[in-house]
Amino acid sequence: MTAYDVEPGDGVHPGKPVTVDRYTLAARINHWITAISLVLLALSGLSLFTPSLFFLTALFGGGQWTRAIHPWLGVVLFFSFGILFIRFWRANLWRSEDNTWLTRIRDVLLGHEERLPELGKYNAGQKFVFWGMSFLILVLIASGIVVWDQYFYAFTSIEQKRIAVLVHSLAAVAIICVWIIHVYAAIWVKGTMNAMTRGQVTGGWAWRHHRKWLRELVAGKRDTAGTPRTPAE
Amino acid sequence: MLNPGPNPPIAPVPAKFGQQDLIRRSASSVTPPAERQTEVAKLIDVSKCIGCKACQAACLEWNNLHEEVGTFNGSYTNPPDLTPASFTLMRFTEWVNPETDNLEWLIRKDGCMHCEDPGCLKACPAPGAIVQYSNGIVDFDHDKCIGCGYCVKGCPFNIPRISKVDNKAYKCTLCSDRVAVGQWPACAKACPTQAISFGSKADMKAHAAERIVDLKSRGYKTAGLYDPPGVGGTHVMYVLQHADKPSIYAGLPDNPRISPIVEAWKGVTKYVGMGVMGFAAVAGVFHYLVAGANKVSPEDEANAEKLTKGDRS
Numbered sequence: 001m002t003a004y005d006v007e008p009g010d011g012v013h014p015g016k017p018v019t020v021d022r023y024t025l026a027a028r029i030n031h032w033i034t035a036i037s038l039v040l041l042a043l044s045g046l047s048l049f050t051p052s053l054f055f056l057t058a059l060f061g062g063g064q065w066t067r068a069i070h071p072w073l074g075v076v077l078f079f080s081f082g083i084l085f086i087r088f089w090r091a092n093l094w095r096s097e098d099n100t101w102l103t104r105i106r107d108v109l110l111g112h113e114e115r116l117p118e119l120g121k122y123n124a125g126q127k128f129v130f131w132g133m134s135f136l137i138l139v140l141i142a143s144g145i146v147v148w149d150q151y152f153y154a155f156t157s158i159e160q161k162r163i164a165v166l167v168h169s170l171a172a173v174a175i176i177c178v179w180i181i182h183v184y185a186a187i188w189v190k191g192t193m194n195a196m197t198r199g200q201v202t203g204g205w206a207w208r209h210h211r212k213w214l215r216e217l218v219a220g221k222r223d224t225a226g227t228p229r230t231p232a233e
Numbered sequence: 234m235l236n237p238g239p240n241p242p243i244a245p246v247p248a249k250f251g252q253q254d255l256i257r258r259s260a261s262s263v264t265p266p267a268e269r270q271t272e273v274a275k276l277i278d279v280s281k282c283i284g285c286k287a288c289q290a291a292c293l294e295w296n297n298l299h300e301e302v303g304t305f306n307g308s309y310t311n312p313p314d315l316t317p318a319s320f321t322l323m324r325f326t327e328w329v330n331p332e333t334d335n336l337e338w339l340i341r342k343d344g345c346m347h348c349e350d351p352g353c354l355k356a357c358p359a360p361g362a363i364v365q366y367s368n369g370i371v372d373f374d375h376d377k378c379i380g381c382g383y384c385v386k387g388c389p390f391n392i393p394r395i396s397k398v399d400n401k402a403y404k405c406t407l408c409s410d411r412v413a414v415g416q417w418p419a420c421a422k423a424c425p426t427q428a429i430s431f432g433s434k435a436d437m438k439a440h441a442a443e444r445i446v447d448l449k450s451r452g453y454k455t456a457g458l459y460d461p462p463g464v465g466g467t468h469v470m471y472v473l474q475h476a477d478k479p480s481i482y483a484g485l486p487d488n489p490r491i492s493p494i495v496e497a498w499k500g501v502t503k504y505v506g507m508g509v510m511g512f513a514a515v516a517g518v519f520h521y522l523v524a525g526a527n528k529v530s531p532e533d534e535a536n537a538e539k540l541t542k543g544d545r546s
Contacts, residue, residue, distance in 0.1 A: 014541035017534045048358045048381060050503050051260035063359050063379030064400060109520065111527045149382040149395060162386050162494040169498060173506035177513045184517035189527045203537025204529040218540055 003216040005091040005120035012217040018203025020217065022121075022195040030084050031196055037077040038179060044070040045172050071148045078141045085134055091121045092131065097212075098124035118211040129182045136175040143168040235430050235440065238417035248413040250366050257365035259357035270368040274434035275407065275418060277342050278444055278472040279482065280453070281428035284309065284323055284340040291423030292321045295408065310483075317396035320344055320405040321420055324483035341471070341482040342420070342429065345392045345405035347371045349465030352491040353404075355499055356387025362402075369434065369468035370407045378402050387499075389464060389489040407468065437470060444472050463490035 009024035023031070044066045047056035057066040097117040101108065101124045107115040108125070122130070146156050146164035156164070186192045191205040206214040249270075256265045293300060298318040306313050309325040321344035328337045351371045354363040362377040363384065373384075373393075380400030384393045393402045408418035412431075416422070421429040430440060441458045448456035457476025460466050471485070479485040 012541060014538070016538060018537040018541050048379075048383075050507060051358065051360060054260060054358065054360055057379075063377075063381075067379045067381045068400070110524055113527075147382070147386075149385070150400070153382070153395075158386060158391060159492070159494075161382075162492050162498070165383070165386055166494050166498040166502065169502050169506065173502075173509055176510050180510070180513040180517060184520075188517075188521060188524075191529050202529060202534060203541060204531075204534030207537040207540070208529050208533040214537065214540065 003120070003213075003220075004093060005122065005213055006216055006220060007087065007091055007121065010121070010213075010217055012203070012206075012214065012221060018206075019200050020203055020206045020214065021199060022201050022206075023199045025199065027084075027087055028196055028199055030080060030087065034077060034080040034084055037073050037080060038175075041070065041073045041077060042172075042176055042179070044073065046176075049169060049172070068150075071144060071150075074141060074144050078137060081133065081137050088122075088130060089134075092127045094124075094127065095120065098127060101125075113208050118215070119209065119213070120216075121210055121213040123209070125181070125185060129178055129185075132178045133175065133182075136171050136178065139171040140168060140175065143171065235427055235432075238422045238431065239415060241416060242414060246414050249415065250368055250413055254367045255364050256367045257351070257354055258361050259354045259359060259363040261360040266367055268367075270366070272369045272434040273407070273412060273432070273468060274369065274437040275347075275421060275469045276430045276432075276437040276441055276472065277469065278428045278430070278441075279339065279341055280444070280448055280456070280472060280474050281426045282323075282340045282342065283426055283428070284325065284338070285425060286323050287423040287425060288342055288420035288429060289319065289321055289323060291419040292405075293318070295411070295419035296320065296406075315343060315392065315394055315404075317394045317398070317403040320403065326481065326483045328481050337474070339474075339482050341485060343392075343483065345371065345407070345469065346390050346464070346489075347405075347407055347468035348389075349467065350491065352387035352389050352464070352495060353384035353393055353402075354387070355491060356383040356495055358383055366409070368412070370409045370412065371468075372406050372409050373402055373404065375399075375401045375403075387491065387495050389486060389491060405469075434466075434468065441470065441472050448472070448474060459485070461486070461489045463488050 009021055009027070011021040013019045013021070043056050044060055046053045047060075047066055048054075048070070054063075057063045060066040060069055097119060100117045101119065104116055143164040145152050147161055147168060186196070189209065191201055195201045203214070206217075254266055254270055255263045256269070257263065292298070298320070300312060300316065300318045303312045305311075310323065312319055312322065315322050321342055324341045324343050326339040326341070328339050329335070330337050347369055348371065349369065351363070351365060354365060354371060357363045358381060359377050359379045362374055362379070363371065364374060365371050378401040380395055380402065382395050382402070384402050385391075385395065393404045395402050408416070411418060417431040418429075421431040430437065432440075438458065438460070445456045445458065453474045455475050455477040457473060459471035459473050459476060459479055471482075473479060473482060475481060478487070480487050
């Protein structure tokens with residue numbers, strides 16, 4: 001029985017430095033398909049959101065192409081994120097230490113990790129990004145379908161479409177802000193990017209930011225090593 | 234009685250208005266001309282309409298449109314709704330006047346109202362796809378249209394239609410090409426009873442006033458002009474026998490205005506949204522400058538090694 005936040009493929013390799021497997025190849029590919037579609041959606045969506053960014057339609061081959069491709073990118077994002085959700089939801093369940101983390105948000109922002117509780121695979125900020133993205137993607141796909149006139153025009157009234165387009169733009173602004181937080185955190189916390197590119201982090205990174213998770217991985221390894229069927233290292 | 238519409242000029246004449254006369258341009262700003270042209274208007278006198286559909290036929294012909302052969306739906310209204318090919322449509326309503334118990338056949342020629350405050354233009358995200366000339370005509374520039382359907386959401390009268398063929402929005406142009414060379418719109422030219430007339434907005438209002446006096450003398454106590462102030466007035470106006478209840482005329486809006494939802498979407502959401510996203514990005518940069526990178530220390534690595542070594546023993 002592994003801990004709730006240990007995902008398949010997570011593992012620890014002793015050495016100098018210690019390396020920790022954080023994301024499998026499949027999870028990384030899944031993440032980057034989601035990421036690319038989200039960025040393209042933001043660019044194409046913003047180009048129709050405000051006239052000052054209409055020039056971005058040139059990236060997609062003009063206004064007509066932008067209008068046509070944006071909803072399909074949304075479909076890609078929805079399914080890609082759906083798979084990501086199945087992978088990550090369990091480890092993103094809220095725990096009591098997340099409340100403590102939140103009350104000490106000042107220490108988080110100032111980088112005083114020593115004053116924070118030991119955390120599982122994800123901290124409260126990462127969980128906020130995960131659940132925020134999940135909720136907003138649902139809102140965006142639902143409202144997006146209502147205004148996808150090419151295929152769904154007949155199913156809703158114009159008044160419903162007006163509400164949907166307003167909700168869609170508000171949710172889009174919100175998800176872009178969540179995305180900014182997500183990307184900034186990955187840049188700010190050094191050693192994080194490697195988790196999504198190479199799949200690994202250093203032991204020091206895991207110790208500093210997700211010590212509970214690291215302890216569980218080490219303990220899990222000890223358990224496995226103890227069972228006779230597993231070959232000794 | 235008005236004079237009949239002018240016949241086409243024999244020699245080519247320069248267009249009376251063009252790009253220099255724009256007072257509004259979608260998703261962009263224009264410098265309005267110093268002098269506004271005489272505002273034009275089409276007046277549709279519902280009380281004089283005989284439902285012959287000459288206007289519908291003339292519109293199809295002038296604009297080279299080809300409506301699909303439809304099916305009978307139990308009403309003279311055909312096609313049943315405006316389409317990308319039918320810029321105008323006679324809507325037939327059988328209405329029983331509760332005061333007289335008489336059946337009244339209300340026939341309203343539906344189509345773009347050419348609002349002074351056009352909701353379609355305000356909703357449009359494509360620069361220059363919808364323009365408003367200083368004479369009041371609201372026109373679509375199909376080369377710039379991206380087919381998003383925002384104009385459909387912006388319009389208080391449910392007029393624009395998106396073509397399934399080329400994914401562009403279509404509606405009545407008030408025959409801007411004809412008006413530019415001094416002609417009446419095709420529908421007005423074709424109308425055999427002058428239920429549709431065309432001229433300066435002031436003249437049309439004066440003509441409507443005469444008509445309303447006449448209608449009132451015939452017992453239509455609530456006859457009046459439909460020039461709704463909620464959209465700043467329109468450049469297509471109706472004379473209605475029952476102007477106190479426009480909605481009996483196949484759902485003509487009683488008090489049309491640009492939906493507050495559309496106003497919120499195109500107004501405060503756009504500016505606050507850009508502000509919030511910009512703030513988030515700037516806050517990130519500032520945080521990095523003030524707090525610096527969050528780096529893993531050699532002690533962290535040493536602690537991890539100690540922990541995993543404990544595992545080995």
